[in-house]
């Protein structure tokens with residue numbers, strides 16, 4: 052009579068089957084979990100209403116990484132046709148209408164089902180700051196017009212407001228350092244240099260600045276668990292268009308009929324209106340009495356003389372702090388690398404001077420040659436460039452060098468710490484991204500807790516352990532294996 056194998060019972064068979072099913076289920080979960088998913092995105096829109104023009108930026112980030120860990124990237128940008136909204140002071144409704152084409156473009160770029168949950172912001176900078184100083188009633192009307200236009204959009208309108216110069220500087224710094232991945236990793240930060248049409252900003256972290264000297268220049272942030280005390284200053288009227296007005300105002304104090312300008316090319320000649328030149332709070336108090344209606348703006352193309360004229364735009368005489376940049380404004384010692392964007396980039400890129408490993412002497416030599424080039428040759432060499440921009444590159448290049456070296460105290464050594472940038476990893480450098488990240492709380496104060504293992508690694512390890520346990524189990528039930536039971540049959 053055969054002796055019954057004690058392992059060969061229904062219970063052990065059921066346990067074995069359950070074990071196999073459990074392993075198959077575990078492996079299936081691991082495979083499914085690691086399969087690439089169809090990525091879903093969320094969106095945010097920011098309008099930069101600058102002094103010279105308005106731009107719309109659409110940002111995108113992975114929807115399932117809403118918990119502050121997803122990377123926000125610029126998906127699209129649209130330049131609004133026409134001038135900045137502050138130029139519509141005489142017809143405010145047109146400021147709202149001007150945004151229509153870009154808003155329509157945004158509706159096409161953002162998937163329809165996301166429209167209602169996509170935040171929409173408008174921030175106005177120095178052009179509106181000047182209009183607000185000049186005529187608050189009119190500036191309010193312009194804001195009403197743009198608000199009316201944005202409220203009609205299908206997006207989640209979050210407001211249109213005037214940005215303080217300090218915010219413009221600080222959010223530009225956040226953008227540069229976020230895109231460069233310097234914040235999450237707690238690395239040395241990059242300073243931000245922004246040159247607009249009506250204002251210019253400098254923002255950086257310095258070991259010598261804790262906010263106690265000139266507290267109005269300090270902005271503090273806690274980002275990803277790191278504390279930052281940022282030095283920032285915005286110089287209203289020192290954007291490149293307003294600086295050009297201040298400089299020409301120096302030339303035209305006596306109300307001459309002809310202005311011989313060293314910052315314009317030889318052979319350049321344009322008739323300009325005094326009323327247009329002095330139509331800005333940056334120069335309106337200097338308007339010469341009894342000046343003719345127009346003046347002939349002619350060029351002599353002399354870089355050294357241009358430098359002298361440009362230097363007069365800055366006041367270097369008074370400083371009540373331990374050190375200053377210009378106009379009596381405190382500035383700590385420059386520290387670290389700097390990213391220079393907006394007009395810094397447009398101008399230096401055009402002049403082929405974005406390479407800061409070139410010595411300052413060589414930069415000046417190149418600019419000297421460029422300024423001395425006859426206007427007819429410049430126009431011939433750049434038929435596609437807007438004449439308005441073309442006429443100003445000699446001044447703009449000289450202004451940028453003077454602002455950096457005489458204004459902010461960059462030396463021939465620290466000049467090489469500057470990078471002229473337009474975009475970082477596909478996103479434009481500027482205040483808009485930092486502004487949106489702040490308003491949507493996308494940068495946490497504390498570093499997010501990360502599990503010791505990534506999820507995929509965790510699933511793989513659990514699966515391997517489960518398989519090992521199962522193999523051990525199989526080995527332990529060896530007596531049940533067919534060849535084992537055959538050996539010891541007792542008859």
Ligand SMILES: Nc1nc2c(ncn2[C@@H]2O[C@H](COP(=O)(O)OP(=O)(O)OP(=O)(O)O)[C@@H](O)[C@H]2O)c(=O)[nH]1
Pocket residue numbers: 100101102103104135176177178246247248249250251290291292393394397398401440
């Ligand atoms: N050469 C050149 N200049 C440009 C270009 N786009 C803008 N600018 C000029 O560069 C300057 C700065 O432009 P933005 O950064 O847009 O400045 P903004 O926002 O209008 O000015 P703020 O309100 O002062 O910030 C202005 O004088 C513009 O006219 C370009 O493509 N090429």
